[in-house]
Amino acid sequence: MTKINCFLKDVSGASRVTKKREEAFKNASGDNNYKDPINMVSRMLHPAPFLVTVSKIKDVSKTAKKYTLVPIDGFLPVFQAGNYVSIKYQIGNTITTRPYSICSAPYQAKLDNPYFEITVRNTLDGFISNYMYSSVKEGDTLTVEMPFGHFYYEPLRDSNNIVGIAGGSGITPFYSMAQEILNGTLDINLTILYGSISHKDIILYDELNEITKKTNKVKVIHVISGIDEELYDNDEKGYISKDIIKKYSIDNAPKNGKTTYFICGPGSMYSYIKGELEALNVPLRRIRMEALGNPKDISKEEGYPIEKASNIYKLTVVRGIKEDIIDARADEAIAVALEREGILIKTCCRSGECGACRCKVIDGEYFILKGDSRRATDKRFNYIYTCHTYPLSDMKIKITII
Known part of the structure; x- marks a missing residue:
């Protein structure tokens, strides 16, 4: 009998819970006090x-x-x-x-x-x-x-001995790292190989010098390529070759393996430096490359149909029920055509990496730069990153309304 009573009490429990819930709703405040800690942190x-x-x-x-x-x-x-x-x-x-x-x-x-x-x-x-x-x-x-971005030191992945290879304004992320090291909030050893034509081209020269005077954990080596340029103390002549890279690398870093290489600079530097690192048998897992951006001349890129470079196509842009038809040059990324016409599209990296400018291609042909970073499902269902994609015919795309 006890078991039967317990069973009947259990199966009737739903009504009791419902009644309590109704009472709680009735007595609750009308103010919305809901908080989502995860979303707040995000x-x-x-x-x-x-x-x-x-x-x-x-x-x-x-x-x-x-x-x-x-x-x-x-x-x-x-x-x-x-x-x-x-x-x-x-x-x-x-x-x-x-x-x-x-x-x-x-x-x-x-x-x-x-x-x-x-x-x-x-x-x-x-x-x-x-x-x-x-x-x-x-x-x-x-x-x-x-x-x-992902161009930062990660202790689970990188050695605490970093060689930064920079050119032009590519020095800027390394300057950020150098200041953080000086402040004591980033515990790595950073050697920057900074390629310039002359000392007149060097960005943040005085600022970097001040840091190297205050800490031995940051070293800056200027690699000067100008023919008649005078060399100062610790300068190297020529280009950032495999011999110079090897000279300033640490083969047996005390933590997390050998030297990790970070590269940031103009597009022409990337393929050259990558080749020099390959000659030193540096595996890809020890190479970090900042987002590159798009080339100035798309017609020189591998696989691009050069005969189409001067063409102008019609681009139909679908936003909800609204459609616009604009001109899109074959030698400019689709994102540029949209921006020129004042059509809002979210862009961040402008290098085909982050996916912020992702859109659906309904119809048309296009060219995507080497290093296509789209997900497999995006490729399968014809989604593109407009900052990294060039029209090769009239096209129709669907973009997100922002």
């Missing part, structure tokens, strides 16, 4: 685009300026030395973004008055770099989104 680490003020602009070479950016609301997300920021611009009808390596140190974003810095090198054909130089002033406001 928003702090990866916030929506936010506004910053340009508080200071400083020349750091004859062709480069450093911009100090301060958040208007006083908050900066946590980032790692080597991450990048995406900055949004509107110039006329064109809405575009550009990624910049953060050249300040992560600890500076945690100060009572947090800030971060980027360094921009002016180039003759640089649409945004020219705009930054001519139009962006101290006190201006910019829209940014951060942090992004």
